[in-house]
Amino acid sequence: MYPMSEQSAVAERSGTSADVDPHREAWISLTQTHAAVTGRLQEALTAAELPPLPWFEVLATLDRAPEQRLKMGELAEALVITRGGLTKLVDRLIKAGLLERNFCETDRRVSYATLLPAGVELLEEMRPIVRAELAAAFSAKLTVAQADELREMLDSVRSSACGMS
């Protein structure tokens, strides 16, 4: 990915400040890895003529939820996107017949996004592709235990990032 022949030159510049901040290095890796894996997943889904990755995230998140439904706010938080963004995203999935919007009786402000059978069906179709790509990316060089360790570290960082906003 990187031009390896120039890597050392890139890294050894006489920078303006004391170089190689381990946090920044870790952050760069996080960013690039996220982008790389996301790209691969997208690519695989497109190649299989399936909907884009955010659709999968919605379906998978709802599938794991208690009644296969979630408040819009909860779903937005789980996907880490804006509420406004989620409204439109859900609109698209509803238009595709995968989801349904329900309104709460006790609190008429809240609305639920509910998974429909067609959504489950599509999810089952997308899952193997996603699973295969993730397996290729993760288990190629990481054991299951390491993957778990990775997850724990990431969760630590996330909790730090979320806590003090």
Added chain:
Amino acid sequence: MYPMSEQSAVAERSGTSADVDPHREAWISLTQTHAAVTGRLQEALTAAELPPLPWFEVLATLDRAPEQRLKMGELAEALVITRGGLTKLVDRLIKAGLLERNFCETDRRVSYATLLPAGVELLEEMRPIVRAELAAAFSAKLTVAQADELREMLDSVRSSACGMS
């Protein structure tokens, strides 16, 4: 972040397939952590009335490069964005007087994005904010050694993801 009171219910749904795939769990953590930290960085930069995060990434990447300049293609790859996307991004930075576009003598197809003094200046202004946010997110619960370990794991995953495209 998650509604903890319902977490067990969410996790223990009688799913359609054998639940808790460690890879998927790790991937979810990766996604959410990335989004959370990115959000915090954005927020901090906006609060300081500074340009958005992608601008910092461009400046920081060029600053580390040999002559403080990079081919458009190399830069796009380092930032993991499309070349088309980078063209516009660089256009904006040039319009802001932070970068300069140079053309190669020996190969007139390539063009370089070169950091200008104003860009270095702005970078120095942004760096402490970014550094502080990353420190808050990472060093709160991770030692330096752990951060390094995290980076290594992420790099493994990235190399797997990049290798077979």
Added chain:
DNA sequence: CAGAGAAAGTTTGCTTGTCAACTATTGTCA
């Protein structure tokens, strides 16, 4: 050397998500 093909960048059209404003409902407390 000519011409097909590859490579580097840019441009165009479109999708997607964010931000801020807005509506509607609920909670609070004086």
Added chain:
DNA sequence: TGACAATAGTTGACAAGCAAACTTTCTCTG
């Protein structure tokens, strides 16, 4: 109770990035 604040969600305008088509330049082969 009644007004004011808080919460949930939606909407509209806008910005940012992607995909694909296109231009230019280089490379390689016959």
